[in-house]
Amino acid sequence: MTGLLVVEQLLNGLQLGVMLFLVAAGLTLVFGIMNLVNLAHGSLYMVGAYFAVAFLGWTGSFAAAVVLALLATLAVGMLVEVVALRTLYERDHLDQVLATFGLILFFNEAVAIVWGRAALFASVPPALGGFVELLPGLRYPVYRAVIILVGLAVALLLYVVVSRTRLGMLIRAGASNRTMVAALGVNIRLLYTIVFGFGAALAGLGGLMAGPIYTVQPGMGEELLIEVLVVIVIGGIGSIRGALVGAVVVGMVDTLGRAFLKPMLATVVSPAAADSAGPALASMLIYILMAAVLYFRPQGLFPAARS
C-alpha cells in the first residue's frame, strides 16, 4: 500500500515538474537569447489560465477554449514584447527587474478589474474526468496523467524545433551572436518577438492546464514563478535541457517533501514537533537544494554555452 502511495506521489511530482517546465522553458529561452530577466513571465501563466476559463464559459467547448487561450496568450506576449520589453534588451538586469515588476503589478490588477479578485473555479473537462488504473490498485486521475503526457510531448517537440529546424537554428545563432545573424539578413527583431510569443504561449499552456488543479486568482503566477526561478538556477540559465531536468527534480523534491517529510519526522521526534516543523521544513527543501547545487556548481547543472 505504501509502495503505491509513493508511486502516486512520484507521479504528482512529475506532474508538477512538467508544469514548471512549461513556464521555465519560455523564461530560460528568453534569457538565453535576449539576455532579458522577465519576472512578468508568471503573469503570462496567469493570463493563460484566465483566458481558458473565460473562453470555456463563452464557447462551452474545452478544446476550443484551449486553442483560443493559447492564441490569446501568444498575442498578449507579443504585444508586451513590442510595447515594453523590446527597449529593455540592451539595459542592465536591474532595469529589467524593475520594469517587469511594474508589469506584474499591472497584470495582477488588470485581471482583478476584469474578473474580480476572488478565485475562479475551473472544472476538469468531462472527457478527461475520472481515473485510470495504471497499476493494479493504483488509480490515477486521467487529467493529471494527460498533463504529464502533454508536458513531455511539448518537451520533445521543443527539442526537435530547437535542434532540427531552421527556426531553431536561427534561435541558437541569435543566442550566440546577435549582430552576425542580423548582418546575414535575418530580421532579428521579428525573431525575438516570435520567440517571446512562443515562450508566452508555453507559459499560457501551463496556466490553462493548471486551472482545474490549482486556483485561478490574481498573483497565481508569482507563486509559481519563484519555483520556476529555482528550476532554472538549478538547471543552468539559458539551457532548455537544464530546465527540464531542474523542473522534474524540483517537482519531485517539493511534492515528496510535502507528502512524506512530516510522517518521517514523526518517527524521529514527537508528533507535535513534527506537526509544526514538518511543513516549514518541506517548504524550505527546494531552496536548500538550490543552495547545495550552487555551492558545487555555481553555473547550474547544465550551463548554457554563451559567447
Add this chain to the structure above:
Amino acid sequence: MTSRRRALTMAVALAALAAVPLAAAALNQPFYLDLFRRIMIFAIAAVSLDIILGYGGMVSLGHAAYLGIGAYAVAIPALHGLHSAWLQWPLAMALSGLAALVIGAVSLRTSGVYFIMITLAFAQMLYYVGISIEPWGGDDGMRLPGRSRLGGPLDLGDPHVFYYVVLAILAVLLLAGERVIHARFGTVIRAVKSNEARLQAIGVASFRYKLAVFVLAGAVCGLAGALLANQTEYLTPSYMHWTRSGDIMVMVILGGMGTLAGPVLGAAAFLLLENVLSAWTVHWQAILGPLLVLVVLYARGGLWSLVPGGGARDG
C-alpha cells in the same frame, strides 16, 4: 557636488521631517504623523538596500527578508513577556545580520542574474517558513502584545516620541553612512561595483568586503523591521513577501541609487504616491505598474538628481 552642500541639503531635509509633527498638529491631521513615520521606517530599509545596490552594485531582490526577521525579533520576545527595546532591537539586527551572512555566503559566490534570482528565492523561502509556523501567527499573522519599551521617558506608545525616535535613527544612519562610504571600507565597496577584477588584481580580497557590507545592510534593514512591527503593532509574514522587496528596490531607484538622500526621497515619493492613488481607486496598482515601467525606461537618474544640489551620484 561638494560634501558641504550635500550636508546642508541633508540637514534641511531632516529639519523638514522634524517639523512634520508640528504641521500635523497645526492641521489637526494626526494621520500624517503616522504616514511620515512609516515613510522614515521604509527610508531606513531603502538606504540599507542602496548601500549594497547603489554603492556595491549587488542587485538583491530579497531585502524584505530582513524586514520580516526584524519584525519577528520584536514579536516573539514580546509574546514571552520580554518587551525591552534594548533586547529586541539588537536581537533584530543580530538575527537579520546572521541571515544575511548565510544568504550572502551562498549568493555572493554567483553574480548577475543568478544573484538576483537567488536572493529572491531565499527571501521567499523565509516567507513560506513564516507562513507555516502556526505558533507565531502562521499565514494570518498576529497582533503585537505591546510596543518595544525603551525605558525612561521614551514611551513608544506616544506617537510623537515614537516619531522622533525613528527620525533620530534615520539621522544617525545617514551620518554613519556618509562616514562609512567615504572611509576605506566604503571605497573598496564602490570599487567592487566599478571593477572587481582589477580590485582583486591589486590584492584586495573583495569577497570578504562584499559579504561584510551585505551583512551590514541586512542588520540595518532588520532594525527597520523592528520599527515596522512597532509601527503597525502587527506581525505578518507578508513583510517578507517578495513584492515588498520589489517595493523597497523601487524606492531606491525612484529616489536615485548610489546616494544616501535618494532612497529617503524615494521612500517618501513611493508611499505618498501609494497613498494618493489608493485613495483615488482600489485598482491603484494598475496605474503604479505602468508608471514604474515608464520611470525605468525614461527617467534614469531618480528624483534626487532633480533636487537643486542633488546632482550626480556621490561616489
